Amino acid sequence: MTRTFGDRLILALLIGAAFVWMMPMLWVLALSLKPNAMLVSSTRGIVPWPHTLENFATLLRVSLTPRWLLNSVVVAFGMTALTLVLSSLAGYAFARIDFPGRRAVFLLVLAGLMVPEQAIFVPLHTMFASWDLHNTYFSLIAPRLAAPMGVFLMTQFFKAIPSELEEAAQLDNASRLKIFWSVMLPLSRPALTTLGIFTFLFAWNDFLWPVVTATQPEMYTLSVGLGSLQGNFAMSEGLGFLMASAVFASAPMLVLYVVFQRYIVQGITMTSGK
Template structure:
């Protein structure tokens, strides 16, 4: 009986979590006038008017490509910087290592809202406002990524490194040939988090982007809701487009995420 009750509770929780996505999709294919009437899970008049309107009022392909390029480049750079720093903190000995690591982690307590003004002043000083560089450069380092990957590197047996040193390998070869393959689940998990963070970023792009040429998906959807407040089907169509890549990426990386969580629970 307890297992049935637990299954029922989990089923209700799953439905509550899925319902907003279902409602978003249903609204995106509902005729504009019907959205403002009695809400229905099965619309009386379904169509793709919302998607057509979305691509008519915005250069949506360009905006989507901007977000995709930004997310891919930012994620790749974050994986490089975070993995190399994690290896250094976990395997190399240098004066003040623990102090530097604690100070680096302390930056996690500083909210992004506090950093917006000094970052903008710095970006403006280098004349990078309204460019791809202004979106990418401030995101190439992450204290959370270093912490997450360092923990994965730290649990690896040091005997692997010692055996590699005996064979004549250096730190670079050990990092590329031994460490990275063994922490692949953690890399995939953090890569997914980094991609989602960049894909959904709104505050920083809102500050540094001025033209539609460099506009990202969250900014495009925000401008759509501000200018066409009654076109809910178009707004929800944009939301569906923004959700699909994240769902696809999670479906591909799900196995690695589960493996990463399982390894984190093993001593």
């Protein structure tokens, strides 16, 4: 298909806008690869020459960064897996099972979207302190499993699936659990992928609750640990060290989004229909 002048103009504007949007990230990456001795005199330019990996080596050498990375991986994967299980089960129930009080319960779940997370930090802290569960993976994961947006997303997706597929399975004497596992879940892969990516991103970047429940450095997540380094090492290690920590924390998320971006678009498109 031949592109018109208007199409080319729009494409050029989008490319320009994308480049402008990427400039801060490129600048941070360039600073992380420059020697600190050079950054003292100037921080201009996005071409890291001469370049060095010393800032990243320092990041791994002077802190518990490998342990914080492990903590973030455990928390992010654990929270994502459990959220997918709970949200898909709840979404299927709200979309396909006619039980008493379904509408009222669904509205109650959605009401959780209106509660600021900061409003429940004090009771959560008190509860986990009374159970002596602070500084554990359980305390880092459990409070975030209540995901009203995930339930809403899965409910909308299951509603959009034709009911004839479920009725055909029922004619074959398939149980409700069998229908959910063999019919509905395979069809909901785009929505599950979208919810999984959003949950993983949230868990990886979460700062407020981990900084409340994790008081021992060994239990810091990557965001909390790198945040603590800014005060301790910013002046001694230099600007390149801080930029290296920013790249180290954000690179996995950028790769994850680039790899799964088509699933995100597909999931949001299909759940915004019916």
